[in-house]
Amino acid sequence: MNLNRKIKPDFIYNSQLVARIINKIMLNGNKSIAEKIFYSAFSKILDDVKSDSQQFHLDGLEENDRNSPVKVLEFILSKITPTVELRSKRVGGSNYNIPCPVDQKRGLSIAINWLISAFRSRNEKTAIDRLVKEMYDILSNRGTAVKSMLDNKKMAEANKAFSHLLNGKKK
Structure with missing residues (x-):
């Protein structure tokens, strides 16, 4: 039985x-x-990307894309998609954060969650402005979502010594 x-x-x-992404933005x-929030914000971003502003790091995005x-949108999310996530495992009375590789689908879900939580935590007046500014920050390699990705990568690197506890299991 497929639960997805x-x-x-x-x-x-x-x-x-x-x-x-729209379903994640949706409240109540x-x-x-x-x-309305997503389409308005995304049209602003597309206009700026098409005009090829120099402030964005569009290195991996080809001209026709x-x-x-x-x-x-895939390019924006690929900039914050993790390759490793930390799973907590209890061994001998201690909890260890074990770095586990993630597949593409799970990585994309994590990236969307980081984007939405960063968008909700911003202080701009309208939701459209908050989403636009967060995506601009991702394209400029700064912002809360990029910080979450870098913190995740740093913690995985620091806890690499515990990866032997994984024993090939993905859970």
């Missing part, structure tokens, strides 16, 4: 990734408000 539900793609970009079932909204 199929997410319907959004109606503008026909992308499941966009639909996942107000999907239309979440869609800058016109594809889904490719731009």
Whole structure:
């Protein structure tokens, strides 16, 4: 029995990734408000990426991909997607944070969660401005979501000595 539900793609970009982000932005079932926030913010970001502002680090994004909204979103999320996550394991009365490799789907979920939590913790006046500024910060390699990714990487490096406790299990 497959417990994962199929997410319907959004109606503008026909992308499941966009639909996942909109569902994460949504509060109290107000999907239309979440869609308005995402589409408004993302159109601002696309305009700036297409104009090729020099303030953004667009090294991995090809010129023809800058016109594809889904490719731009994938590029933004790839900048904060982790390759390793920390799992807590109790061994002999002590808890150890063990670095575990993550697959692409789990890494993308973590990146989306970091993006949304960073967007919610910002202080700009409107939600659209908060999302735009957080994505700008990700493109400029700064901000709360990038800090979460770097902290995760640092902690995984520090706890590399405990990776033998994993014993090949992914749980």
